[in-house]
Amino acid sequence: MPELENPFQDTQMQQHRAQPCTLVIFGATGDLTHRKLIPALYNIAVSGDLPPQFKVVGFARREKTDEVFRAELCEANAKHSRQGHNEQMWGSFAQSIHYHRSEFEDVDGYRALAGLLDAFDKERGTVANRLFYLASAPEYFDQIMEQLRKAGLNNGIGDRWARVVCEKPFGKDLKTARHLNEVVNETFDEGDTYRIDHYLGKETAQNIMVLRFANSLFEPNWNSRYIDHVQITCAENLGMEGGRGGYYDTAGALRDMVQNHLFQLLTLVAMEPPTDLSADSVRDEKVKVIRALRRLTGPEAVGQNVVRAQYTAGSVDGVPRVGYRQEERVNPESRTECYVALRLFVDTWRWQGVPFYIRVGKQLPKKATEISVHFKKPPQVPFATSVMIPDSENTLVIRIQPDEGISLRILCKQPGQALFVQPVKMDFHYSNSFGKASPEAYERLLLDAMAGDATLFARRDEVENAWRFIDEIEKAWHESPSPPPMCEYPAGSWGPKAADEMLARDGREWRRL
Amino acid sequence: MRAALEDTLSILGQEVPLGRVDRELKKLWDSDEAKTRASLMNFAIYSEDAAALPRNNRLLEELTSEHACRAMLILFQPDGPAPRARAWINALCRPYEGKKIVCSEQLSFVLEGGNAAQVQNIVFAHLDSDLPLVVWWQGDLTSNFEERFYSEIDRLFIDSAEWTHPAAEFAMLEDACNGATSEFEVHDLSWTRSHFLRSALAGCFQDAVALRRLPHIAQIEITHAPGQKVAALLLAAWIAERLGLRLDDAAKEVRFSKRDGGSVSLVLAEGLAGCCVQRLALTGPDLRAEVAREPRCAFVRVCTSCDGHAREEMLPADVESEAELISSQLSRAHGTSIFIDMVPLLRRMLAKA
Numbered sequence: 001m002p003e004l005e006n007p008f009q010d011t012q013m014q015q016h017r018a019q020p021c022t023l024v025i026f027g028a029t030g031d032l033t034h035r036k037l038i039p040a041l042y043n044i045a046v047s048g049d050l051p052p053q054f055k056v057v058g059f060a061r062r063e064k065t066d067e068v069f070r071a072e073l074c075e076a077n078a079k080h081s082r083q084g085h086n087e088q089m090w091g092s093f094a095q096s097i098h099y100h101r102s103e104f105e106d107v108d109g110y111r112a113l114a115g116l117l118d119a120f121d122k123e124r125g126t127v128a129n130r131l132f133y134l135a136s137a138p139e140y141f142d143q144i145m146e147q148l149r150k151a152g153l154n155n156g157i158g159d160r161w162a163r164v165v166c167e168k169p170f171g172k173d174l175k176t177a178r179h180l181n182e183v184v185n186e187t188f189d190e191g192d193t194y195r196i197d198h199y200l201g202k203e204t205a206q207n208i209m210v211l212r213f214a215n216s217l218f219e220p221n222w223n224s225r226y227i228d229h230v231q232i233t234c235a236e237n238l239g240m241e242g243g244r245g246g247y248y249d250t251a252g253a254l255r256d257m258v259q260n261h262l263f264q265l266l267t268l269v270a271m272e273p274p275t276d277l278s279a280d281s282v283r284d285e286k287v288k289v290i291r292a293l294r295r296l297t298g299p300e301a302v303g304q305n306v307v308r309a310q311y312t313a314g315s316v317d318g319v320p321r322v323g324y325r326q327e328e329r330v331n332p333e334s335r336t337e338c339y340v341a342l343r344l345f346v347d348t349w350r351w352q353g354v355p356f357y358i359r360v361g362k363q364l365p366k367k368a369t370e371i372s373v374h375f376k377k378p379p380q381v382p383f384a385t386s387v388m389i390p391d392s393e394n395t396l397v398i399r400i401q402p403d404e405g406i407s408l409r410i411l412c413k414q415p416g417q418a419l420f421v422q423p424v425k426m427d428f429h430y431s432n433s434f435g436k437a438s439p440e441a442y443e444r445l446l447l448d449a450m451a452g453d454a455t456l457f458a459r460r461d462e463v464e465n466a467w468r469f470i471d472e473i474e475k476a477w478h479e480s481p482s483p484p485p486m487c488e489y490p491a492g493s494w495g496p497k498a499a500d501e502m503l504a505r506d507g508r509e510w511r512r513l
Numbered sequence: 514m515r516a517a518l519e520d521t522l523s524i525l526g527q528e529v530p531l532g533r534v535d536r537e538l539k540k541l542w543d544s545d546e547a548k549t550r551a552s553l554m555n556f557a558i559y560s561e562d563a564a565a566l567p568r569n570n571r572l573l574e575e576l577t578s579e580h581a582c583r584a585m586l587i588l589f590q591p592d593g594p595a596p597r598a599r600a601w602i603n604a605l606c607r608p609y610e611g612k613k614i615v616c617s618e619q620l621s622f623v624l625e626g627g628n629a630a631q632v633q634n635i636v637f638a639h640l641d642s643d644l645p646l647v648v649w650w651q652g653d654l655t656s657n658f659e660e661r662f663y664s665e666i667d668r669l670f671i672d673s674a675e676w677t678h679p680a681a682e683f684a685m686l687e688d689a690c691n692g693a694t695s696e697f698e699v700h701d702l703s704w705t706r707s708h709f710l711r712s713a714l715a716g717c718f719q720d721a722v723a724l725r726r727l728p729h730i731a732q733i734e735i736t737h738a739p740g741q742k743v744a745a746l747l748l749a750a751w752i753a754e755r756l757g758l759r760l761d762d763a764a765k766e767v768r769f770s771k772r773d774g775g776s777v778s779l780v781l782a783e784g785l786a787g788c789c790v791q792r793l794a795l796t797g798p799d800l801r802a803e804v805a806r807e808p809r810c811a812f813v814r815v816c817t818s819c820d821g822h823a824r825e826e827m828l829p830a831d832v833e834s835e836a837e838l839i840s841s842q843l844s845r846a847h848g849t850s851i852f853i854d855m856v857p858l859l860r861r862m863l864a865k866a
Contacts, residue, residue: 006715007718019719048713088812123822433551
């Protein structure tokens with residue numbers, strides 16, 4: 001029987017229509033579920049956007065009842081929910097939450113899960129779609145996928161779908177990413193696989209495409225003829241607080257941040273206009289950017305274009321900080337970078353010769369993620385030679401976080417008899433103009449996964465091409481007989497001198513944040 | 514009356530000569546560097562009710578906390594003695610993360626004894642350039658609501674619950690919308706008040722079994738607050754349009770006919786004072802989809818029963834204050850013609866109801 005259309009729905013929904021489904025979270029007792037996923041779902045419910053008959057099943061190894069699980073989540077939601085916590089609303093939402101205890105490798109646990117999902121379907125009177133969320137550590141992905149397959153949960157029933165959402169890190173190099181992709185794609189079609197990168201759920205990241213393609217002002221100038229260079233900075237003023245050193249020391253800044261988040265921002269800035277806004281059209285263009293990145297092969301190329309560093313003792317906001325190697329759960333002889341700066345080139349017609357400078361680091365002076373597009377300086381022909389023109393170019397800044405917004409630096413004549421030119425900043429702050437808070441990235445991404453829109457999720461080829469690029473740098477660092485040096489910078493500074501020198505060699509400098 | 518109005522005018526801020534509004538606004542901003550001015554649109558409230566002035570002033574303050582704008586409050590008193598216009602300026606500020614103060618600017622005008630041209634001139638002369646014009650026209654659409662005015666509007670808010678003669682007012686609105694120079698989108702608060710209720714109803718039919726039963730409904734039941742009959746009729750018109758029902762012209766009461774020859778009756782009931790629509794139910798053989806709201810509750814209870822299974826859930830209810838209604842509507846995507854497309858059917862229903 002063909003699916004009937006709900007005649008009331010299309011006039012009401014102005015965003016993605018989340019389809020009725022059951023969400024199964026693997027690793028449901030973890031931090032991500034408590035801090036992000038459940039508060040996001042609760043906020044979606046408060047906004048009235050949760051699909052009807054929605055259910056959440058927490059799948060984890062510890063023994064607990066639905067009631068205990070709900071009580072734990074209630075406490076977490078009260079702490080982390082963006083729109084506060086209403087007992088009445090929580091009471092209604094919590095009825096949809098269930099707990100299922102099982103080992104990840106126990107096929108019987110998955111069969112029991114299938115039974116539970118069937119029971120929900122009976123209760124509903126119809127078969128529901130199924131969304132599996134891998135919030136567990138990546139080493140369990142293999143087992144979970146295998147058991148889902150064995151229990152027959154990976155296939156939708158009839159016209160119902162089954163999808164999987166994978167949390168980062170998606171591999172630690174090309175080999176492991178490929179393996180994970182193979183495992184996941186043996187179980188779910190690529191079209192049903194949603195690799196989450198929460199940066200893409202941020203309002204300002206989504207606005208990059210709008211800024212570029214909905215404003216005729218920028219796109220004609222968005223190329224090597226007018227743009228001198230692009231900088232992407234992701235600065236954190238924290239170190240390894242909360243025991244994070246254990247994981248971080250096995251990953252490093254390049255793998256933890258550049259391969260995913262910063263490359264996503266880079267692709268949004270550098271991509272060609274997609275033919276339409278379908279997930280694959282957008283992702284096709286993003287993949288082309290990654291593939292066009294000029295490879296850094298061998299220690300010499302890496303040494304010239306990449307700077308890695310660790311912080312030493314210093315202070316941030318007046319608070320003393322220990323060095324990276326003295327951090328809790330970090331190897332005292334660690335060779336893991338907590339700062340990396342890269343000089344990249346996108347070898348396309350549009351970007352020929354335009355460097356993209358990327359830097360990310362811990363224990364920097366402040367927390368900020370920003371993209372700055374630096375335009376070429378004009379020839380100054382109309383002005384007399386005596387006129388002082390400040391050495392600053394037009395700069396378009398897209399602030400991803402915090403204080404989301406856009407600013408444009410232009411040159412203006414300073415009032416007075418003489419012709420003095422000064423840079424001034426035109427500034428747009430989301431918070432000034434839109435008093436309403438943006439939804440959390442996870443709210444948007446969960447709704448998209450329920451609605452079947454994969455635009456803001458990474459595709460397999462995107463992930464693998466990014467790893468292919470990153471692996472060559474890692475190889476030069478860790479397998480070369482004469483690896484590029486590990487630099488140092490005091491905590492609270494803007495990174496190692498070598499990173500400044502890398503730009504100085506090009507006659508440029510890092511933008512002051 | 515005039516004395517009472519005079520007493521309330523001080524709430525509007527600093528009175529300034531009409532010809533110096535821009536200069537005085539500049540002074541206002543220059544005097545405090547800590548304040549940041551922001552604006553996304555021109556938002557004007559037009560009212561002919563002097564008693565509504567304090568309420569409208571409060572409303573703009575609430576509204577600008579979420580929607581930065583150049584706010585304009587226009588009180589028109591057609592029965593004033595000689596034509597006279599007075600102006601006030603004010604900054605409506607809100608703190609942001611304790612660090613800075615973000616402000617919208619409010620311009621207030623009291624116009625006495627003038628005409629439509631005077632209203633237009635006042636509005637057009639004080640718009641923040643390049644930003645859209647959103648007008649909330651309060652009360653009846655009077656003779657001042659004429660083409661030269663509405664042809665400049667981008668979004669028009671009205672509240673048909675306030676209208677003295679809804680059938681005539683809707684006819685006037687329809688004519689205005691069909692005008693050659695009209696490009697504005699209409700938001701009727703009577704319609705906005707049922708936004709989440711409609712979403713809740715739509716949610717009932719995400720259930721495949723209930724959806725299959727939907728073509729067989731026989732009755733639409735709506736309980737509305739006193740004075741909110743138009744809101745109930747709008748809701749019924751929307752349901753009829755979405756289900757492809759036709760108004761049965763032969764029937765004395767509002768009744769719809771289905772393509773298969775069956776009929777759907779409409780039962781309206783006046784409930785207690787409180788939220789605009791208190792209960793909506795679609796019933797038919799082996800189907801009952803009901804959305805109900807208790808007084809002062811922030812949620813609606815949604816119950817769907819069909820084919821022997823039933824489910825119940827809570828969903829957010831519609832906001833009630835005018836400021837919240839306008840604010841939420843401004844936050845939604847716009848550009849749809851659903852409301853205005855329903856007006857012809859609604860007018861025919863009004864003739865029967």
